[in-house]
Amino acid sequence: MKKMMLLGALLVCTAAVGYAQESRQDVSASAYGVFDSKVHGPGGVTEQGTSAIGFLGSYRYSVTPRSALELNYSFLQNSHRYGNPSFNIGTDNVPIYVHARQQEISGAYVYSRNYKRYNPFLEVGVGGILFSPIQDFGTQVQSLKRNTNIGALFGGGLAYEISPSFDIRAEYRGFLLKAPDFGASGGIFKTNRYEVLSMPAIGIAYHF
Structure with missing residues (x-):
């Protein structure tokens, strides 16, 4: 009986050590694009961000074999086109441009499955995107402010x-948030509407 108990304890310890040695963390670096549809607000106000390519970095920690927690940071630069006929802005198909930096800080829950070398996954989370105006020749309005949406x-x-330590990761990411207005005086860029930023990404992840 004692030998059986000792053997059972040994097996449990061996399994625990093996689980502890499994790769439970990974970091990834990806290129991603942003695609934005036109937002229509009251009074004919419109907003649309231009398409651009940026950098996405992520860290995942596996809580269970199928569940993980993820932190993300992304960065890119693009321009936002605005129109407001009430203030004679963007009329005659000539919009006003705001050149801006876009940074994302977010956290998500990730559910994944394993099929040999293929690992499909779904994720959902919350976060913020910082829209910071750049005062250069690409910005046609002054005294703008950063938006944190x-x-x-x-x-x-x-x-x-592709190996026990590396994988190639491709994903579609969507971000639902209110369209930025950069705090423009008189609310000339305010749409009061929500939009979905489509952000497909592809990159490589390292497991450790």
């Missing part, structure tokens, strides 16, 4: 294992 992150993708 809180929203919801959702998406899914597929990771393909």
Whole structure:
């Protein structure tokens, strides 16, 4: 009986050590694009961000074999086109441009499955996107302010294992948030509408 108990304890310890040695963390670096549809607000106010390519960095910690927590940071630069016929802005198909930096800080829950080398996953979370105006020749309005817009992150993708330590990761990410107005005086850029930023990404992840 004692031998059986000792053997059972040994097996439990061996399994625990093996689980502790499994890769439970990963970091990834990806290129991602942003695609934005035109937002129509009251009074004919319109807003649309131009398409651009940026950098996305992520850290994941596996809580269970199928569940993980993720932190994200992304960065890119693009321009936002505005029109407001009430203030004679953007009329005759000539919009006003605001050149801006876009930074994302978000956290998400990730659910994944394993099919040999293929690992599809879904994610949902919350975060904020910082829209910071750049006062250069690409910005046609002065005295603008940074917007920090809180929203919801959702998406899914597929990771393909190329080695025990590395995988290629492709995903679609969507971010639901209020369209930025950069605090323009008189609310000339305010749409009071929500939009979905489409942000597909592809990159490589390292597991450790």
